[in-house]
Amino acid sequence: MSDAATVGEATSPPTPSVWRNADFTRLWTGQTASLFAAQITEFALPLVAVLALAASSAQVGLLTSVVKLPYLLVSLFAGVLVDRVRRKNILVATDLARALVLSVVPVLYWTDQLGISWLYVLGFFAGCGSVLFDVAGQAYLPRLVEREQLTAGNSALGTSQSAATIGGPALGGVLVQWLTAPVAVLAGAVSYLASALTILAIRHKEKREEHTEGASPAGTLREVWSGLRFVFGNEPLRAMTIMASIFNLSFTALEVAFVQFMPRTLGLSAGEIGLVMAALGPGFLVGAAFAGRLPQRFGYGRTMLTTASIANLVMLGISAVHGSGFLAVGTLMLINFLFASFGVANNVTVLSIRQTLTPDSLQGRVAATNRFVAMGIAPVGALLGGFLGGTVGLRGTVLITAIGLSSALLPLALSSLARIRYDLPAPLTADPAPLTPDTKEAPHA
Structure with missing residues (x-):
């Protein structure tokens, strides 16, 4: 049954503003920082290949594909992980992991060890972190806000996504112009770190989910299948x-x-x-x-x-x-x-x-x-x-x-x-x- 008011009730109590939820505000702030970091990185990483390594067009195309590849290879298994452990922990861990991975780029550049192969590897791991963060973020919101606040919460996060899509590349361009492409990537890493610290401050206590399938490969595949069956069934x-x-x-x-x-x-x-x-x-x-x-x-x-x-x-x-x-x-x-x-x-x-x-x-x-x-x-x-x-x-x-x-x-x-x-x-x-x-x-x- 729906949670709607029953017939005969003239009005239903107004839903409190989602912005009164301090934990949502922290999530929104953290996700906004993470979205800007992702856009800056997506803009700056290919420029590292072009400007710092003189990569060919084919190499730049392959780099872009490698960064997106985790959406095909990792997404379904990311969903199982998100449903097994606390979602806040995944958000924090993926932000920290992406900050660490991306900070390697300027270090390798400054020590004259950066090559296109390194960008492929680091870009792939950063992409894996993005997949996990995206899935965990969508799954975490319903735990922080009331059902009636979901649309307002998603609208606020959508505004951040739009602002990052518009402003992220522009900010990345300025950073590349002023600081060089490798340092612009480091700026993205700092933004991921800021996101992790903000989300870490969320006070909501999650219950750890209990799973009978266990963490075995067979159990993981059964959980992937159960998710597919639920969606298409x-x-x-x-x-x-x-x-x-x-x-x-x-x-x-x-x-x-x-x-x-x-x-x-x-x-x-x-x-x-x-x-x-x-x-x-x-x-x-x-x-x-x-x-x-x-x-x-x-x-x-x-x-x-x-x-x-x-x-x-x-x-x-x-x-x-x-x-x-x-x-x-x-x-x-x-x-x-x-x-x-x-x-x-x-x-x-x-x-x-x-x-x-x-x-x-x-x-x-x-x-x-x-x-x-x-x-x-x-x-x-x-x-x-x-x-x-x-x-x-x-x-x-x-x-x-x-x-x-x-x-x-x-x-x-x-x-x-x-x-x-x-x-x-x-x-x-x-x-x-x-x-x-x-x-x-x-x-x-």
Whole structure:
């Protein structure tokens, strides 16, 4: 049953602001520092390869792939670990580990021992830490805040993610310019250390989960399987995962075509392309700022479906743009702004529902399964975008992949998720089942 008020109650007590929760504030501060560290590192590490080691384009591409590889190799097992041990400990440990790993880069550089192979190894371990931190962070939030505060909490963290996405590379660029690329990596390590110390100050006491499977390899694989079975065996979680899979496949393919479409088909200059891409930044911030309010005004299901529809369908307009004048640039900027705004709002709402539906003992594995699917399908999308671009042309590829984005709406529209109204649903059981009627509507007087 939902925790909603029963029929006959005129009003329900207001939910306290999430910012009154000191532990959430510490988590938000720590995660913000960690997000900025990740963005600085993602910007500076390839520049170390280029500026300090004169690496080739292929080597830089391989470095980027190695850093992302843990999402495929580690995600599912990270979920098991997150569900076995205290999540705060994982957040602190991964921050400290990444700070230590990245601090090795400037030390090796200053002692003339840094080589591209070292960057591959260190980048891979830093990527493993990022996977663990991401999964643990998503699983930890429901332990710190009330169910009714999840959307506000995710919205605040989404704002930090947006700010880091915008400001992190810019800050990294300044640090590289002033201090050199290896020292910029060290700045990221310091930011990870600050994150660890802040999260360490959280006072909430977690109970250690008891697992009958044990820590044997066979037990670990059974726990991985139980997480996969829970996600794909429950209709609402399965719909979210399928939607994410279709979206990431199509969006990655669209990205590959779009970066070529602007200069080669439309003839946009580098400055004009920069303006188009810069429009994403304000969109991220606006979407994250309003995401927490939309479900209370329009209902969770309607918010999910509407925000996803606007974000995905607006991308169909890209293929209709012609020329390189002010109108073309302005149209693409508006499309990017709307996509970012409504896309972030949708992500916050979907994440809040997923956390609410998932029992605490499975939060890590469910988050890991979603990360595995979302990141695992992206390389296939990149290959698809390149193949279509060479066969049907860039404009045709942009249109086809935008249609693919639109098709991601179908799993959501056909699922019980679209019928959730104002009250958050109760957690699912381990038995495969769709949402019950009691969790679909808010029984307001």
